Amino acid sequence: MEPEKSGLLGCRQPRERILDDTLHQFNALKIWSDLDYDLVNSLISGNARLLIAIDEVSLNQLDLRLVASLEIDSVTSTTHDVDSVRRDGLDSVQIFLSPEMAIGDTVDVTIYYRGTPAIIDSWGGMRFGQASGWRPQICYSMGDGLDLEPPPANYSWLPCFADPTDKVLWEAWLRVPQDRVGVSAGIRLDSVANPDGTSIWHYRLDQPVSTYLLFVSVSEYEIMTQRDSNPVIENFVYPSRWTQAQIHFEPVPQCLDAFAAHFGPYVFERFGYNMTRIGDMEHATCVSHYDAAVVNGRTYDWLLFHELSHHWWGNWVTVADWRDLWLNEGFATYCEALGMEWVRGEEEFRNYVRTDLQPAARNAGNASTIYDPDYYWGAIVYEKGACVLHMLRWVMGDSLFFSSLRDYGQQFAFANATTVEFQSVCESHYDSTLQWFFDEWVFEGTGYPQFDIILEPTNTFSLTQSQSGTQFSMPVEIEFWSGDQLTSTDTVWVNPELASYDPDVPFDSVSLDPRGWILKTLHYFPNVSANDAVRPSDFEISSAYPNPFNPTLTVSYESPRPQPVTMRAYNVQGQLAVEKTALASAGSNTLVWNAEHQASGVYVIQLSTQTATRTVKAVLLK
Incomplete structure (x- = not known):
């Protein structure tokens, strides 16, 4: 899930606890969803069937979540008598059954409901959107909320519960207008056109996932297939972004294969992305992907890689x-x-x-x-x-x-x-x-080490940590240099205490952690006889702060020599927002951008010299 980098950052406020989980004393095994989607009137109607195992204590009621804006017409069961249905508490449903549900019992209930899903969160839940510019009409769900505690938000359209340990199988039928395409989790079994001008899209997921990973999306999609099997890779793309999608999604099959080689086989039958108004969210088998990120070029490879990897770390x-x-x-x-x-x-x-x-x-x-x-x-x-x-x-x-x-x-x-x-x-x-x-x-620890390195005239150096709070111990790689000649590389164990090192090699400068493994800052204090002990060896961005920012962003960078540096900032559509050039000095430098007249969102900040380009992302949040 990438809410911040998508440019749709949720409010940083205390999380709202919506319901204690102590009443969730059962295990949902499978959910079937059969819903009609009215995109013009922002309505859903139909039913959800739940197969539930009673595995903790005997019960006489089932407690679920469903927004109050969705009216329950009836509840039926093939295994028990439905005595009553109540809606006590915030967006809650209590289904009273008899006889008592004993440990070991399996319960099969179907809930019929309809209405307009309420907006429950600044990001998560179900939303409808009408056609606007290049964006077509759409209905889509996002499984997590930024402001909810716990985060799952699917109860805005689906009777369920928020426990991540409650993993379910899934099957869905989406009845939509014939000129629209329905998408959900799992393999697509079929799509059938009906005489009444609707189509039914049928999906089934045979691998258990947490309920926050379930989703639906309905829009004017075209299906872009990148692989026919092992697994199927298909993306659901707006017609207006078909050309851009060919380049944007290009690295997905190669990255999926690389992740499978290093993490273990991809365990689902399908993978892909479906474009939505906000994003991204790692729904099972099909990521809901921020539509404005589908641009010409490969700017958003990082976002594709992030969400793809969740199918190992989050979904599996x-x-x-x-x-x-x-x-x-x-x-x-x-x-x-x-x-x-x-x-x-x-x-x-x-x-x-x-x-x-x-x-x-x-x-x-x-x-x-x-x-x-x-x-x-x-x-x-x-x-x-x-x-x-x-x-x-x-x-x-x-x-x-x-x-x-x-x-x-x-x-x-x-x-x-x-x-x-x-x-x-x-x-x-x-x-x-x-x-x-x-x-x-x-x-237990917070922050990161801030190393002070003091070079002595006696061919030794000392290393201390100047940050307050947590002090860190870990192995650190150090390179020793004499002029432009690398004389030795060693790995030393850095302790919080003042440590003096006397390497058995000649040196007049050192490079700590040259390959950038450690989260840290470095401050070098050369002795008077070692004035040239430290100088940047590469052109690099040190930081961009604050992030998120409003409206001023400061970009710190290191330059190995005096040279012109050009800063460019691009929005999510690849449009140039600012371009400015400054003469950098050898060492540490900063460039400042005032984005007062720019819209909120994610920006790619690019610093370029004649020989190198470095990038960093920052979020403008007004």
């Missing part, structure tokens, strides 16, 4: 508790970079980590831990979570890291996992404790 293995959300979103954000590595090459991968992930993670501050964060949908969970995986890869090495991911997937396939369980899998491959790592970076 799902968090057991929302406090562990980084196992979904931090993983998928790191997969943005991994997609760059396996589709575009290592240089693109390193650049993406340095200019997109690490600056956003540093800008996130130290307000909360990654586990049980104060805010689910921010950079602490997403970009900092990704940087933690990047560092874990460095600590474990590629072979053990990726074998751990594959094993983690297999152990918790179609089930739920916690951070503790992921840590345990990693330790079983690493053959040593990683408690120190997970405590500092996930469970």
Whole structure:
């Protein structure tokens, strides 16, 4: 899920707790949905059938969620008598059945309902939209809400519950106008034209997923097929964006194959994207994708990679508790970079980590831990979570890291996992404790190390951490240079205490973490006899802050020498919003953009010299 980077950032406010989960004492096995979609009048009508296992305690009622704006006409059951139906509590449904539902019983109920789904969240739930410009008429659902606690929002159109451990099979029939296409989770079984001018689109998902991953979407789609089998890859595209979609979705099959090679086989029968007014959301087998991102060029590869990866991290293995959300979103954000590595090459991968992930993670501050964060949908969970995986890869090495991911997937396939369980899998491959790592970076620690490096005239240097709060311990790679000659590379264990290092090689400068594994900042303090000890070796963006911003954004960057640098900012449609050139000095520099007259949304900020280009994304939120 990528609500922030899509340019549709939800309000950063305390999460609204909508319902305690203590009444959810059953296990839904399968849901059948049979609904008519009236796009002109913003209405749905039909039924949802639920097959439920009673597996915790005996019950005489079933408690579900459904918005009050949807009127329940009747409830039937093939296994029990329906005594009464009540709607006590916020958007709640109580179905009283007899005889008592005992442990081991299976209950089959069908709920008939109709109405206009209420707007329950700034982002999630079901929405209707009329044709506007290049956008056609549409009805679509988004499975999570930004302002809800817990996040799932499908109760705006489907009787269900919000527990991520309640994984279900799914089958759906969508009755829509014949000039519209219906999309839902699973493989498409058929589409049948009716004499009354409607069509029924039929889908079935045979792999269990959490209910927040179910969805429907109806619009004037054309189906763009990229692969016919193993798995089917098809995208549901507006006719007005058909040409752009050919380039936009081009890397998807290659990236899917790369993820399967490193994480384990793709386990669903179909994959693709369906264009919607907002996005993105990793619905099972078909991502609801922000329509304005479908532009000429490959600007949004990162977004495609992120959502695709959720079919391993989120859909195949799902968090057991929302406090562990980084196992979904931090993983998928790191997969943005991994997609760059396996589709575009290592240089693109390193650049993406340095200019997109690490600056956003540093800008996130130290307000909360990654586990049980104060805010689910921010950079602490997403970009900092990704940087933690990047560092874990460095600590474990590629072979053990990726074998751990594959094993983690297999152990918790179609089930739920916690951070503790992921840590345990990693330790079983690493053959040593990683408690120190997970405590500092996930469970207890906040922020990141800010290293001060002091070079001494005696061919030694010392390394300290100047940040307040959490102090970090971890292995760090160091390069030793004498003039322009690399004399040695070593890996040292950095402790919070003042550490002095006396390498047995000549050097007059050092480069700490040259390949950018660690989330950090560096401050060099050369001794008077080592004035040239540190100078930037590459043109790089250090950070873009604040992010989100309104209206002024400051971009910090490093330049190895004096040179002209041009900054360009592009909106989500690829339109140039600003262009300015400044003369950079050797060392640290900044460029400032005042976006007072620009619209809210995500912007790609590009800094260019004659020989290099670096990019970073920032969200303008007015």
